[in-house]
Amino acid sequence: MASKDEIASFIAKEFPQTRVRLVEAGGMAATVAHEVGPDELRPGGTVSGPVMMATADVALYVAILAEIGIVPLTVTTSLSFNFMRKPSADRRIVGVCRLLKLGRTLAVGEVTLYSEGLPEPVAHAVGTYAIPANRS
Amino acid sequence: MASKDEIASFIAKEFPQTRVRLVEAGGMAATVAHEVGPDELRPGGTVSGPVMMATADVALYVAILAEIGIVPLTVTTSLSFNFMRKPSADRRIVGVCRLLKLGRTLAVGEVTLYSEGLPEPVAHAVGTYAIPANRS
Amino acid sequence: MASKDEIASFIAKEFPQTRVRLVEAGGMAATVAHEVGPDELRPGGTVSGPVMMATADVALYVAILAEIGIVPLTVTTSLSFNFMRKPSADRRIVGVCRLLKLGRTLAVGEVTLYSEGLPEPVAHAVGTYAIPANRS
Amino acid sequence: MASKDEIASFIAKEFPQTRVRLVEAGGMAATVAHEVGPDELRPGGTVSGPVMMATADVALYVAILAEIGIVPLTVTTSLSFNFMRKPSADRRIVGVCRLLKLGRTLAVGEVTLYSEGLPEPVAHAVGTYAIPANRS
Numbered sequence: 404m405a406s407k408d409e410i411a412s413f414i415a416k417e418f419p420q421t422r423v424r425l426v427e428a429g430g431m432a433a434t435v436a437h438e439v440g441p442d443e444l445r446p447g448g449t450v451s452g453p454v455m456m457a458t459a460d461v462a463l464y465v466a467i468l469a470e471i472g473i474v475p476l477t478v479t480t481s482l483s484f485n486f487m488r489k490p491s492a493d494r495r496i497v498g499v500c501r502l503l504k505l506g507r508t509l510a511v512g513e514v515t516l517y518s519e520g521l522p523e524p525v526a527h528a529v530g531t532y533a534i535p536a537n538r539s
Numbered sequence: 540m541a542s543k544d545e546i547a548s549f550i551a552k553e554f555p556q557t558r559v560r561l562v563e564a565g566g567m568a569a570t571v572a573h574e575v576g577p578d579e580l581r582p583g584g585t586v587s588g589p590v591m592m593a594t595a596d597v598a599l600y601v602a603i604l605a606e607i608g609i610v611p612l613t614v615t616t617s618l619s620f621n622f623m624r625k626p627s628a629d630r631r632i633v634g635v636c637r638l639l640k641l642g643r644t645l646a647v648g649e650v651t652l653y654s655e656g657l658p659e660p661v662a663h664a665v666g667t668y669a670i671p672a673n674r675s
Numbered sequence: 676m677a678s679k680d681e682i683a684s685f686i687a688k689e690f691p692q693t694r695v696r697l698v699e700a701g702g703m704a705a706t707v708a709h710e711v712g713p714d715e716l717r718p719g720g721t722v723s724g725p726v727m728m729a730t731a732d733v734a735l736y737v738a739i740l741a742e743i744g745i746v747p748l749t750v751t752t753s754l755s756f757n758f759m760r761k762p763s764a765d766r767r768i769v770g771v772c773r774l775l776k777l778g779r780t781l782a783v784g785e786v787t788l789y790s791e792g793l794p795e796p797v798a799h800a801v802g803t804y805a806i807p808a809n810r811s
Numbered sequence: 812m813a814s815k816d817e818i819a820s821f822i823a824k825e826f827p828q829t830r831v832r833l834v835e836a837g838g839m840a841a842t843v844a845h846e847v848g849p850d851e852l853r854p855g856g857t858v859s860g861p862v863m864m865a866t867a868d869v870a871l872y873v874a875i876l877a878e879i880g881i882v883p884l885t886v887t888t889s890l891s892f893n894f895m896r897k898p899s900a901d902r903r904i905v906g907v908c909r910l911l912k913l914g915r916t917l918a919v920g921e922v923t924l925y926s927e928g929l930p931e932p933v934a935h936a937v938g939t940y941a942i943p944a945n946r947s
Binding site: 417447460 | 864891893
């Protein structure tokens, strides 16, 4: 298992461009938040799709790493999104992940995405990750 | 809104072949159960994929009808499944649905599928339904 | 690799309830057809969702077996569907599958579903299958 | 219908951060390409997931606009990805989209993603878009 600090520094190294921040991880779950500023907005004042997609991907990755430790070759094999409501332009995107399965070589989880502080989800994601079989 | 009895009799009429039974519905949620017998099994003693898929589809449909009333032209527009564990051959498949969005013309929900009485999910589904705009 | 006859008899044995018929398989592709009769219809005269889902599942399975031979423990790990048009009540459902990836332990493919003889697809599916690593 | 130039200038305005370029659009299809440079790479030299996701999203959007004209309120309602092979670090990501349905209020399409010039797909996506009913 990896601690919150270990995961945060791994994410900073592995995804240097990311503006996703780790809030908490552990217990087959994780919460992350993506900063929202001018670079994350589309004209009209809505958060861009790739911001929500990156948030979900990192939330799943972090929830898995918190269980299995830092395994860099863990890779996303599928991600599915439903976009449900227009996110707020002035709130962070928060992703709340729950792992549904953590097998030896495959993990599956779901992420509900919110505009921070608002009750109704803006999007929902499900993802699968391949974990290397021989990770010593 | 439709009562549990109204929904159960609508399902029996609309899906005469189904062996899915309504357990409860309401509050943006629903639980259903699919009987498992010889017709639902594959050689080797696992529940067939179509049984799990039908269970998820009905769970979503029922959760929506409990909110909007009996609207027959509500149709499934997408369904996504992750199959995670081999189901038990001698337990019903139970589907627990939570609606994520109930808009005027679109509903989105997720379903976690279990072998009845066992804690770990066997599959997970996400579905979207189109609701007719003029349903007066 | 498995021949068309080997696959057809394996499907008949493995899925004894199925009414899906193998039309052709090979070259990272397959075509199958599902009979449509009273058992496959919903009131109002449309083909039921589970019929389309079973057709897609078998199409993918058959396309994989045609490449790797009869490997019974190959299992569906995910299936995603978009339902696009109401199928015809008096035509078979035809599934045309194309494999996108055939790795050592994972296969990915897509299936376009038609009412036989009509040009516009009624549904589309994408699926992933896990192939046992040691299949001697 | 919108011309290639109209679409390109709309994309530049609507997605000012995007590095996706329109290659061609029309006939229920589109091809786009995403530049790949240091900002698109992860340590180890693979193209980041959000780059592939943005490419698929724009490919679908462009294929739809080429049919219905510039309709800014057309929004992504779902996107599903399968990631199949590690993309090349020194080639553009190319997305080839085919629309499966173009209804009055809903469009569905699929996108196969390649590292430019290589034959095997790196990823595959399916997406749905909501088109405003009154767009006169």
